[in-house]
Amino acid sequence: MRIGVLTGGGDAPGLNPAIAGAVERASMYGYEVVGLKRGWEALVVDDPESYAVKLGPEVVRTYSRLGGSMLQCSRTNPVSEKNDRTEKVLKNARKLGLDALIAMGGDDTLGAGAELSARGLNVIGIPKTIDRDLAGTEYSLGYDTALNVICNSAEQIAHSAQSHQTMFFLEVMGRHAGWLALRGGEAAFADVILIPEYPFEIQQLVSVLTRKMEKSRELGFDHLYKIIVVAEGAHIIGEEEVRKDAKLDEFGHYSLGGVGNYLKGLLEHDFHHTRYMALAYLQRGAPPSQKDRQMGRRFGNNAVEMIKNGDTGVMVALRKSRLRKVPLKEIKKSPSLVDVEKHYDTENLNVKIEWTGQDQ
Numbered sequence: 001m002r003i004g005v006l007t008g009g010g011d012a013p014g015l016n017p018a019i020a021g022a023v024e025r026a027s028m029y030g031y032e033v034v035g036l037k038r039g040w041e042a043l044v045v046d047d048p049e050s051y052a053v054k055l056g057p058e059v060v061r062t063y064s065r066l067g068g069s070m071l072q073c074s075r076t077n078p079v080s081e082k083n084d085r086t087e088k089v090l091k092n093a094r095k096l097g098l099d100a101l102i103a104m105g106g107d108d109t110l111g112a113g114a115e116l117s118a119r120g121l122n123v124i125g126i127p128k129t130i131d132r133d134l135a136g137t138e139y140s141l142g143y144d145t146a147l148n149v150i151c152n153s154a155e156q157i158a159h160s161a162q163s164h165q166t167m168f169f170l171e172v173m174g175r176h177a178g179w180l181a182l183r184g185g186e187a188a189f190a191d192v193i194l195i196p197e198y199p200f201e202i203q204q205l206v207s208v209l210t211r212k213m214e215k216s217r218e219l220g221f222d223h224l225y226k227i228i229v230v231a232e233g234a235h236i237i238g239e240e241e242v243r244k245d246a247k248l249d250e251f252g253h254y255s256l257g258g259v260g261n262y263l264k265g266l267l268e269h270d271f272h273h274t275r276y277m278a279l280a281y282l283q284r285g286a287p288p289s290q291k292d293r294q295m296g297r298r299f300g301n302n303a304v305e306m307i308k309n310g311d312t313g314v315m316v317a318l319r320k321s322r323l324r325k326v327p328l329k330e331i332k333k334s335p336s337l338v339d340v341e342k343h344y345d346t347e348n349l350n351v352k353i354e355w356t357g358q359d360q
């Protein structure tokens with residue numbers, strides 16, 4: 001048995017432990033594992049051998065502690081309408097002698113995996129996206145590590161915000177889903193949290209912050225500062241998300257970024273001092289947290305187990321706190337977004353904390 005492994009889309013902490021987990025299980029059964037570099041790119045080129053690396057326990061020995069992906073990532077789309085390279089992928093998989101392929105990624109990588117699986121490639125998916133918005137699973141690799149970075153960073157910038165009496169906008173990732181902003185901001189006691197699922201009026205943002213400042217003054221706070229955690233996909237009602245540039249990737253997405261800076265500019269008239277910082281790739285750059293190491297290892301082990309059982313076209317998913325197999329087709333369903341009514345306080349633009357029945 002020869003198993004290929006690839007990591008597609010953006011890098012995320014937890015990918016390397018998942019690779020190590022797959023190798024761990026494969027070596028128990030005497031299966032061979034081949035790492036394919038740069039995601040789907042490895043299977044659309046003329047010389048796939050040059051993208052292939054043999055992975056054994058001796059190679060992945062240190063992977064559990066490493067962030068990013070030792071196999072590298074790319075946003076190559078092998079099944080795009082404009083340039084469908086399915087035949088090439090199937091041919092290359094045969095050329096490399098692959099019996100099965102473990103694809104680790106988000107909706108784009110695994111969505112392509114679903115289509116290729118329907119065309120005869122034996123694909124098993126492992127969920128990865130720091131946004132934690134993938135349909136069909138309650139966990140995706142990278143989320144926990146990113147959350148810790150966000151929470152710690154929000155607490156760290158508070159020192160500067162406090163010293164300079166600043167309205168501080170901290171921008172975090174989250175294209176469609178506000179989980180990172182919501183849960184990172186919740187843990188750091190952020191004063192305002194802005195999420196893509198709840199477009200807001202700028203006037204409301206000003207009033208919430210003014211009200212909070214007045215309250216702090218009334219209570220005799222020595223330091224008047226506020227921390228606003230804003231997801232990159234958050235936007236004002238009737239406006240589009242703020243884009244980094246006009247380029248589209250192969251899956252048809254724009255890069256988002258800059259909404260914190262935009263809002264900072266709009267609020268400069270109302271408040272004495274405003275600042276902005278985007279956490280950007282620092283969110284993905286930390287070593288995997290305990291949870292991402294553990295989940296990566298479990299996902300990797302179970303992916304090989306599924307291959308052994310003859311499963312194909314499925315993803316290893318976490319559902320109701322258990323690992324299960326879910327058809328890859330489910331991934332293209334709408335992403336798991338924050339349920340505004342349940343989790344978000346629309347009056348105060350912040351997390352809603354229930355006294356009971358709170359879920360993750």
Ligand code: F6P
Nearest residue numbers: 010129130131173174175255256
């Ligand atoms: O999809 C996950 C994500 O973290 C999004 O929140 C973000 O828009 C995207 O990755 C940015 O990744 P890159 O700059 O690598 O394309």
